[in-house]
Structures are given as C-alpha cells and as structure tokens.
Amino acid sequence: xxxxxxxxxxxxxxxxxxxxxxxxxxxxxxxxxxxxxxxxxxxxxxxxxxxxxxxxxxxxxxxxxxxxxxxxxxxxxxxxxxxxxxxxxxxxxxxxxxxxxxxxxxxxxxxxxxxxxxxxxxxxxxxxxxxxxxxxx
Numbered sequence: 001x002x003x004x005x006x007x008x009x010x011x012x013x014x015x016x017x018x019x020x021x022x023x024x025x026x027x028x029x030x031x032x033x034x035x036x037x038x039x040x041x042x043x044x045x046x047x048x049x050x051x052x053x054x055x056x057x058x059x060x061x062x063x064x065x066x067x068x069x070x071x072x073x074x075x076x077x078x079x080x081x082x083x084x085x086x087x088x089x090x091x092x093x094x095x096x097x098x099x100x101x102x103x104x105x106x107x108x109x110x111x112x113x114x115x116x117x118x119x120x121x122x123x124x125x126x127x128x129x130x131x132x133x134x135x136x137x
Contacts, residue, residue, distance in 0.1 A: 030116065030132045031080045033108035033123035041109030044102045048092055057113050067113040076133035083107060084125040100125060 046055065054060050057067035065071055075083055087103050098106065104125040112118065116132050 031107075031111060031123055031127060031129040032119040032121045033111055033116070034120065035118040037105045037108035037123055038112040038118060039109075040102075041105030041107065041112075044098055045106050045109050048095070048098055048102075049106065052093070057110070066110050071110070072114060072131075072133060075131045077130050080107060080123065080127045080129055080131060081125060083131060 045053075045057075049066075052060065052063035053066050054063075057065060057071075059065035064074070084103055084107060087106070088097070088100070091097075104123055107125070108118075108123045111123070111131070114132065
C-alpha cells in the first residue's frame with residue numbers, strides 16, 4: 001500500500017475543505033437576509049427580472065437561471081458584494097435600473113429560492129459573506 005507524506009496529506013485535507021465551501025467556512029459565513037427583504041425582492045423581481053429570467057427563476061435563452069444547480073455552481077462560495085456589483089453593472093439590459101436597496105432585496109429573494117433560510121439579520125449589498133454553495137443549502 002502506498003503511503004503519502006505529511007505535505008500530501010495536508011494538501012488533500014485543504015482540497016476537501018475548499019470543496020466543502022471554503023477553508024473554515026461555516027453557516028454564519030454565508031449571506032443572511034430577512035423575510036421582508038425576500039418579499040420586497042420578489043415584487044421587484046417579478047416586475048423587472050422575470051421577463052427574461054422567468055417567474056420560476058429558471059432563465060430562458062440568454063438569461064441564465066437564478067435558482068438551481070447552475071446558479072449555485074456559478075455563484076456559490078462567491079461574495080455577495082460580487083453578485084451585487086455584477087447585477088448592478090449589467091441588469092436589466094433595458095429599462096430603468098432598480099435602486100441599490102431593490103437589488104439587495106432581489107438577491108435576498110434569489111437566496112431564498114436557492115434554499116437559504118431567512119434570518120433576523122438584514123442582507124447588506126457590500127457584505128463579503130458568501131452566497132451559499134450546494135453543500136450548504
């Protein structure tokens with residue numbers, strides 16, 4: 001049987017930790033939001049985003065899904081502020097842009113639809129907390 005040295009063992013442990021959501025990632029490292037934010041986000045989403053991303057957040061043609069494995073593969077483990085900045089810079093393709101608060105609420109709604117439970121702490125768009133990974137939701 002082949003034995004591995006301590007360097008390789010440490011590498012394997014670190015790699016497993018990264019695959020599980022990041023080294024030292026815990027539930028509190030993931031973004032939280034309130035139920036009120038998700039409800040407000042749902043209203044804005046339906047009026048601004050659903051025409052391209054669909055009411056069920058599954059996307060259509062060039063608009064990617066915002067709920068499900070493809071979204072979590074792309075955004076899971078990345079910081080909320082990165083998602084906020086991306087949305088603010090690129091969405092919507094036409095029409096007036098929602099306010100910063102509305103974008104934050106849309107993110108809360110997206111987190112909810114991806115299985116993240118609401119809490120008592122409000123989501124902050126500049127937060128460096130992470131979008132949950134598939135392994136957490």
